[in-house]
Amino acid sequence: MSLLRIFRKITRFIQLLLGLLCLMGGLSSAHALEKPSDVVVLTISGQISQMNKGKTAVFGMQMLSRLPQRTLFTKSPWYPTGAEFTGPLLRDVLQAVGAKGKTVTAYALNDYKTEIPLDDATKYDVILARLKNGKPMAVRDKGPLFVVYPFDAVPELQTQMYYNRSAWQLTRLQID
Amino acid sequence: MKGSALMKRNKLLLFFVAGLATLYVAIAVLQVRQVGSLQRVMLRNDREALWTFLQLESEYLRFSNALDLRRLDPKNLPASTLQLRFDIFVSRVNALDGTGMRELIGDAASFDKAKTSIQRFVRQADGLLSASSPYDPAILQELRRDLDTIKGPIRELSISAGQTSALLVDARTKEIRTQLHVSVALTAFLCVLTLLFALAMLRQHRHRIAAQALNLQGQMALASLSARQEKDAALRVVQDELHEITEALPLAIFRAHRGNLI
Numbered sequence: 001m002s003l004l005r006i007f008r009k010i011t012r013f014i015q016l017l018l019g020l021l022c023l024m025g026g027l028s029s030a031h032a033l034e035k036p037s038d039v040v041v042l043t044i045s046g047q048i049s050q051m052n053k054g055k056t057a058v059f060g061m062q063m064l065s066r067l068p069q070r071t072l073f074t075k076s077p078w079y080p081t082g083a084e085f086t087g088p089l090l091r092d093v094l095q096a097v098g099a100k101g102k103t104v105t106a107y108a109l110n111d112y113k114t115e116i117p118l119d120d121a122t123k124y125d126v127i128l129a130r131l132k133n134g135k136p137m138a139v140r141d142k143g144p145l146f147v148v149y150p151f152d153a154v155p156e157l158q159t160q161m162y163y164n165r166s167a168w169q170l171t172r173l174q175i176d
Numbered sequence: 177m178k179g180s181a182l183m184k185r186n187k188l189l190l191f192f193v194a195g196l197a198t199l200y201v202a203i204a205v206l207q208v209r210q211v212g213s214l215q216r217v218m219l220r221n222d223r224e225a226l227w228t229f230l231q232l233e234s235e236y237l238r239f240s241n242a243l244d245l246r247r248l249d250p251k252n253l254p255a256s257t258l259q260l261r262f263d264i265f266v267s268r269v270n271a272l273d274g275t276g277m278r279e280l281i282g283d284a285a286s287f288d289k290a291k292t293s294i295q296r297f298v299r300q301a302d303g304l305l306s307a308s309s310p311y312d313p314a315i316l317q318e319l320r321r322d323l324d325t326i327k328g329p330i331r332e333l334s335i336s337a338g339q340t341s342a343l344l345v346d347a348r349t350k351e352i353r354t355q356l357h358v359s360v361a362l363t364a365f366l367c368v369l370t371l372l373f374a375l376a377m378l379r380q381h382r383h384r385i386a387a388q389a390l391n392l393q394g395q396m397a398l399a400s401l402s403a404r405q406e407k408d409a410a411l412r413v414v415q416d417e418l419h420e421i422t423e424a425l426p427l428a429i430f431r432a433h434r435g436n437l438i
Binding site (some may be wrong): 142 | 223224231234235238260263264266267270274275
């Protein structure tokens with residue numbers, strides 16, 4: 001084997017190694033939780049592994065809109081004729097912060113709180129709605145975030161227990 | 177005579193069956209009405225409505241408190257927090273348009289009047305808070321004055337909702353109790369009906385057993401008669417044989433005796 005060939009092989013190996021490192025770096029940066037560039041609308045605390053502000057993870061609307069979005073139309077006690085809600089799935093938000101636990105306590109702006117079993121997030125397509133009928137929700141219109149269960153798609157959810165879990169004016173999640 | 181009695185019995189049976197069918201239809205109608213009545217009292221959204229009225233008063237008080245804090249010293253409370261408290265209060269005012277709200281307040285006219293005055297305040301407050309210097313002490317003072325005007329209507333709505341809700345709970349309890357009595361009566365009636373059917377079946381069974389016994393007795397009597405007849409016939413044959421023997425024996429003895437003599 002000529003010296004030139006050995007040199008080429010070493011160069012190729014270094015290129016591959018660098019590529020691999022870049023890929024790993026890219027992946028790790030994708031997993032790390034960025035800092036919100038706009039107003040914080042959601043704070044997650046408790047048993048989480050990804051944090052971006054002290055021991056909590058905070059989200060702005062832009063961060064939430066960058067997660068995979070889901071749209072669902074459903075009727076509910078608050079919108080008897082139905083409304084279309086758009087936002088990330090609760091399980092994707094919980095995955096983004098590395099949530100480990102059994103329950104999520106949702107807090108609203110008026111200090112209302114409700115416990116949501118973590119299983120609900122995996123069993124049902126629960127979304128953290130940030131849009132209603134394609135428009136952002138103001139505080140006056142139950143915004144900025146609304147926990148929405150697929151009430152129409154899963155009739156078993158049409159009970160007071162799940163209506164209670166549908167916190168609106170959501171501002172904080174505590175994982176336990 | 178026998179045919180006429182059978183026809184009469186058939187008519188009675190037909191009448192009985194028609195009566196039972198009517199009774200079952202009546203029970204079905206009663207059950208449907210019972211389910212409807214229970215659904216009407218159970219599916220009322222009064223719990224949600226009561227919660228909304230209580231929340232309205234609660235958020236009114238919190239906004240009122242925030243406004244006072246801001247008026248006393250702007251450093252006590254950021255303007256954004258005051259605006260947030262106002263927006264939360266408005267979200268509860270908007271909830272008054274939801275279903276079941278007007279129904280929960282017995283007096284619809286007073287509900288409309290209170291709602292109109294609250295909505296008027298919201299419009300005024302929006303105007304004041306969107307002014308060029310919204311957190312000016314004079315403006316906050318005016319806001320305070322306006323806020324005081326809806327204190328009474330909000331309190332009245334809250335009390336009225338609580339009282340009507342309690343009355344609804346009473347009505348619901350009464351309805352459930354009535355339906356429970358109806359259910360117990362229906363169950364008792366069905367028990368009596370089932371018992372009557374059981375007695376009728378028992379009577380029929382006893383008749384069948386008696387008929388079978390009679391039939392068996394008849395068959396036995398027939399067998400006994402037949403056996404007696406066979407026995408009599410055999411006896412007659414024996415008697416005939418004996419008669420023949422007793423008649424033929426002296427002659428045979430005479431002939432034998434004469435033969436010996438010869």
